[in-house]
Amino acid sequence: MNFLGIDVGGTKVAWTLIDGKVHIRDCGKVLVPKSRSELIATLREITNSYEDIAAACIALPGVMSKGKLIKAPNLKFMEGFALKTLEREYSFPIYFENDANTFAYGEAKLRGFRDLIGITLGSGVGGGVIIGGEIYHGSGGAGELGHVTFRFDGERCSCGKKGCAEAYLSRQFFLRRSREVFGLSKEPEELFSLAKEGDERAIAIF
Known part of the structure; x- marks a missing residue:
């Protein structure tokens, strides 16, 4: 099985x-x-x-x-x-x-939490809400943390709105900003390593 x-x-x-x-x-x-x-x-x-x-x-x-x-x-x-x-x-x-x-559900089950908020970072930004050991499926896209407004007149998000958290925290943002700063695209992991080493350009992106 x-x-x-x-x-x-x-x-x-x-x-x-x-x-x-x-x-x-x-x-x-x-x-x-x-x-x-x-x-x-x-x-x-x-x-x-x-x-x-x-x-x-x-x-x-x-x-x-x-x-x-x-x-x-x-x-x-x-x-x-x-x-x-x-x-x-x-x-x-x-x-x-x-x-x-x-x-979020997997983390809650394996770690023994009944109430938990999970955030995923990747191509986009996701969020999951666990209440009482169950996934919370509220109306209006509950848990969609990536599209919570971060800056009201900020970057254009893939959803069409401006200033979503995803517009600043997703992989696409870091690829675009690294092209602007370094002249070529760099993955978030590489930028993070550069920032840890003290690279001021990488630090500025974060």
Whole structure:
């Protein structure tokens, strides 16, 4: 009996297969496809690669409701797609959830917390809220911390608004700012290392 977890981000698709004793059986990652049909084909290919699956969970960035991705600034081509239709192809349940929610829920379960706020930093900025040991699914995109206004007349965010936290904390921000400052794109990890070494240009970006 195995369980499959697939994490779809703005940059990559990563997955892990675990057994009933939570031992990792397999894992992998690929670059995220650029169209809806390609991504769905990738999800099918990953899922069909394994046998004896008891359940699967597919986590995606954005606001979801009843198995449909409503708004996903970093995965716009998937907006409006009824993800639950994929479940009909398989004999086991497939759960669909916001990626930051799954992160927060996993941390709460493994660390024994009943109330927790989890923040994810990657292609975008996500947030998950755990109350009483359960994911909080409030109206209006509860937990979407990346689109909380950080500066009212600030940088333009991928969602279309100005000044969102994501506009200042996401991978794309650091790639763009490093191009402006260094003349070439640098990953956030590299910028962080430079800042720790005292590089004033990297420190200024942070």
